[in-house]
Structure formats: structure tokens, C-alpha cells
Amino acid sequence: MKCKKCKTKAVIGLPRHNAAFCKPCFNEFVHDQVARAVKSERMFGPKDRILVAVSGGKDSLALWDILLKLGYRADGLYVDLGIAGYSARSREKVERFAETTGKRHQATLLIHTVQEEEGAGIRELADLVNRPTCSACGTIKRYQFNRAAVDHDYDVMATGHNLDDEAARLLGNVLHWQEEYLEKQGPSLPASVEGFAKKVKPLYRLAERELAAYAVLNRIDYIVEECPMAKGSKMLLYKDVLNRLEIESPGTKQSFYWGFLDKQAKAQPAPVSMAEKDQATLHPCSLCHQPTTAEICSYCRMMARAKAGSLR
Ligand code: Q46
Ligand code: ZN
Numbered sequence: 032m033k034c035k036k037c038k039t040k041a042v043i044g045l046p047r048h049n050a051a052f053c054k055p056c057f058n059e060f061v062h063d064q065v066a067r068a069v070k071s072e073r074m075f076g077p078k079d080r081i082l083v084a085v086s087g088g089k090d091s092l093a094l095w096d097i098l099l100k101l102g103y104r105a106d107g108l109y110v111d112l113g114i115a116g117y118s119a120r121s122r123e124k125v126e127r128f129a130e131t132t133g134k135r136h137q138a139t140l141l142i143h144t145v146q147e148e149e150g151a152g153i154r155e156l157a158d159l160v161n162r163p164t165c166s167a168c169g170t171i172k173r174y175q176f177n178r179a180a181v182d183h184d185y186d187v188m189a190t191g192h193n194l195d196d197e198a199a200r201l202l203g204n205v206l207h208w209q210e211e212y213l214e215k216q217g218p219s220l221p222a223s224v225e226g227f228a229k230k231v232k233p234l235y236r237l238a239e240r241e242l243a244a245y246a247v248l249n250r251i252d253y254i255v256e257e258c259p260m261a262k263g264s265k266m267l268l269y270k271d272v273l274n275r276l277e278i279e280s281p282g283t284k285q286s287f288y289w290g291f292l293d294k295q296a297k298a299q300p301a302p303v304s305m306a307e308k309d310q311a312t313l314h315p316c317s318l319c320h321q322p323t324t325a326e327i328c329s330y331c332r333m334m335a336r337a338k339a340g341s342l343r
Pocket of ligand 2: 316320329330
């Protein structure tokens, strides 16, 4: 197998692109895909400050690495969920990356510790409010990511969602015809109202397998194990189904998700844009002032229930 660009020995084959690359040409390919995503979706510019949500996994650490190497001003944010064993191991990976690559590029790492800030680890909190762990986790992460980006004046918040994540999410949304979610499935969501940070997904053009290869080839030390709470999740099932289709027919995930984005871009502009809808329905939470559709936001309601639960 020879590199498509320079004809030396290839280290990775990419069937969906009908190509193979050596390490330097593969790195160039990955950086180029991210640069294209940033440009075509108008995610951010060279002067913008970016906050990258890092979990210790390959995707988010690779994203932080790529943005720094492309010359962007990118800091990291890690949310320590307090999951016994797993959180300590993933936090260590993030801290080590920040100490080495981050420091070399003058990037800093912010850490939010759920146990300290919310008063209990994510499992205990979910029990107190009687919700599945991942649902409580989603509320806390969304809230804290947005809050950190707004409070620390970042221009944009970036997450490591890749092509596999977005295709699986799209499959789930289509299977259940969740149209309100479909509308928000683009890789760049504007800061529609005051208090909401702009959110982007610069890895949407790259597959999970490509990011794993990038992390290994560039010696990024990431946590290989999945969060123990992810076991049995629908997302993993959708990813598995799409992987089987991809083996039979390379390019399926790409044509599914990119095709959706294409159709969305070409569709007649909605009579009321997403930003206008947000402006009409969102107002500051009466407790924390973050935007919400209700009187009190879901995070504050959850924390009030957790407090009441722990007093019982
Ligand atoms: S981190 Fe949180 Fe995921 Fe773990 S508890 Fe569930 S939602 S599985 S992305
Ligand atoms: Zn609130």
C-alpha cells in the first residue's frame, strides 16, 4: 500500500476516500479536513479564543492538538464527573496533555469538578433527582460548558464530535422523527441569544477510526476505555449498525451526514430562523440568568431537587 500523495509506504488506508497515506501526508489530510470544516461552516477566525471541551478521549484531545498546531488560540475545559476510577484516569490524561502540548502552545486548562461544585458525583446526583445518569450528566455538561465559555469570554466552544457521532445522532433523530433536534444538528450553532456561547464541531468531516489513527501516530496519550455509563446506550447501537453498513459500502456515513447537511443548506430558508426562534422563546433563568425556555432552567431545577433529596 503506497501513499496517494508522495508514493512512500502508507500507514493507513481510507476506503471511503479510495486513498492511503504515509504519516506526514495523513497528518496533512487530517489538518486539512479540520481547516475546511472551520472555513466552510464559518466556525471561528485566527483571532478568536476557543474553549475545547476535553474528556481525555482520542477525539477531544486530537481536536485540541490539531487546533493548536493550526495556530489557533485554544484552551481546554475538563469536567470531572466524579465517576470512581474512570474520572481520575481520564483527568490524568487531560492534565498530562495540558502540561506538555498545551504548555508548548501557551494553552491553559480549566477544570470543573462536579463533586466540589455540585456537591456530589454524577451517579449520586442522578440518584438524588431520580434520573438516568447520562441524562443528569448531559444537563450538567451542557450547562457548565456554556457557562465557562460565557464567563471566561471565549468566542466559541468546540467539541470533539466526529463523523461517526454525528451520523449516529442523525440516525437516532430520523428513526424517531425528532425534527426539533434535526434542526440543531449542524456543526456550527450560533450564539443566538445573550448568555449562549457559539458551539462548533470541527471534526465532523473525520471518522472515529481516522481520529484514533491520528492520536496513535502523534503519540497522544488518551483514555481508551469508554465511560462505564455508556454501556448499552442507543448511540453505541446506532454506531454499530452504521459501521456494518460502512464495511459493506465505504462512504455510507459520510454520504448520510454530509448529504443531510447539504440538503439542509439548500432547503428554502425557514420562515422563522433558529436564532429568531431562540430569541422569541429564551429568557434568563430567574436563579442563574442563563438562557432557558422555563422560569427556572433545567440545571437549577435539577440542583434544587438534588438538594431536597439529600435533606430527606
Ligand atoms: S460521560 Fe456522561 Fe457520557 Fe458517561 S455519564 Fe453518560 S453522558 S456516558 S458522553
Ligand atoms: Zn438556572
